[in-house]
Amino acid sequence: MTVLRTLIVEDDRQVADVTRAFVDRHPRYRVAGVAGTAAGATQALANLEIDLVLLDMQLPDGLGLDVLRTARARGYGGEVVALTAARDVDTVRVARQLGVRHYLVKPFSMKALHERMDEVAVSLNGPVASGAALDQGDVDRLMTGSVPVVSSRESHTLGAVAEALAALPDGVSASAIGETLGLARVTARRHLERLVEQGRAEVEPVYGRAGRPEMVYRSLDVG
Template sequence: MIGVLVVDDDFMVAGIHSRFVARTPGFEVVGTARTGAEALRMCADLDPGLVLLDVHLPDMSGLEVLQSLRAAGSAVGVVMVTAERDAEAVRTALHGGAMQYLVKPFEFDDFLARMQRVRESLTTLAGGAPDQAAIDRAFGGPTSVAATALPKGLSPETAQLVQEALADARELSAADCGERVGLSRVSARRYLEYFVDQGLATVRLNYGNAGRPERRYRPRPV
C-alpha cells in the first residue's frame, strides 16, 4: 500500500479527496494537513509515498511546499490537486517534479486513472533496473488511444487502463474489466463498446448462463 498525505486547507475538500483515496486500490490515507508547514512536518514524520497537494494554502503555496521538499532531498511522489489553472503554476509544478496536475473539480474516474498511473510509476521504480518499457510507463509514455477521438465523458487515462487490462486478460466481460480497473460495470462497458466501435476490440456473446447472454470483449489482433 502507498501511504498518501492529503494537503488542503478546506476540510470538506480534504475529506472528499481522502474518500477518493480510500476507494482507490493500492493507496491509503496516512494523514491530512491544512497548511504548508503542517504538510512539511507530516512528510518528515510519516514518510508518505505520495502527497496530494493543493496550490492555495494559508501560509505558503503548495508550489513552495513542493520546492521545499525537493530542496530537502525528498523524492516523495507529489500530485497537485488544485483549482489553479495558471500556466506558470503548471510549469513550476512540472519542473518541481510533480507526477500529475489535477484541476478541481473532477470526477472519481479521472482521479482513479491518474492515481493508477502514479502507482505504476512508483512501483516500477521501486525495484531493480527497469527495462525501457517499464521506464516508458513510469514517464507516462504515449497512449494508444487518441484523446481527441474519445466521446464526451470518457477519459483518455481511463481508456488506456481499460485497454491495458483487456490486452493482459485477452478476454473480459464489463464486470471483469471494472473489477480490474476499479470502475463500475456500466462505466467499463462504455469504454469497451467504444473500442469495439473503433475496431480496437471484438465482442462475442456467451450463452452459457441463463438469462441474457454475457458480452465478452477481446482485443483485436494487430
C-alpha cells in the same frame, strides 16, 4: 499488496474531508495525514513516511509549489498529484518541473482521482525490472509518466487483453474487456492503450444515444 501512504494538503476542511473519503475508497491507499497549511505540510513530509501527496497549490500561509520545493530539496522522492483551482500556465509548468505528473483542476470526481492514483500505484510498485535495458519508447513512457514499462505480471495481463480483443472483431469497450477478464476498467483501458501504442489495436469513438462517445477498441493482430 503494498498500501501507499497518502498526505492530503488542503486548507478547506470540507474539501479535505471529501478528498479523504475518496482516498479511503481506494484499496491501495490509506491517509497518513492531513495538513491545512504550508507549514503543516512541510512538517508532515519531514516527519512521516509518505508515498503520495495530494497537493493544493494555494494555501493560507504559502504556495503548494514552495512546499514541494522544500520537500524535494530535503530528499522527498515520492509522487505528487496536484488538486487545485490554480490553472495558470506558470503554475502548471513549475509543477511539472518539480515532478508533478498528474494535475487535477477542482472540482474533480472520485473516478478521476482514482484513475491518477491507479497510475501512481503502478509507478511506485516498480513495474520496471531491476537492471532491465530499455528501448527509446520505454524510456519516453517512463519520463512522461504515461503507460509504464510492464513487469512479467503486467505482460501476462497484456497478453490476456490482446487475446480477448482479437476474439471480438467488431470491437469492444474497455469496460467490457474489464468485465470479461475480471479487471478494473482503468486497468483494462491502460492495457488497451498500450496495444494501440504498439500498433496491435486501433481505437475510435462510437456515439450512442446519450451523445457522449464511447471508445471502442479493435484488434489489429493477424493470425
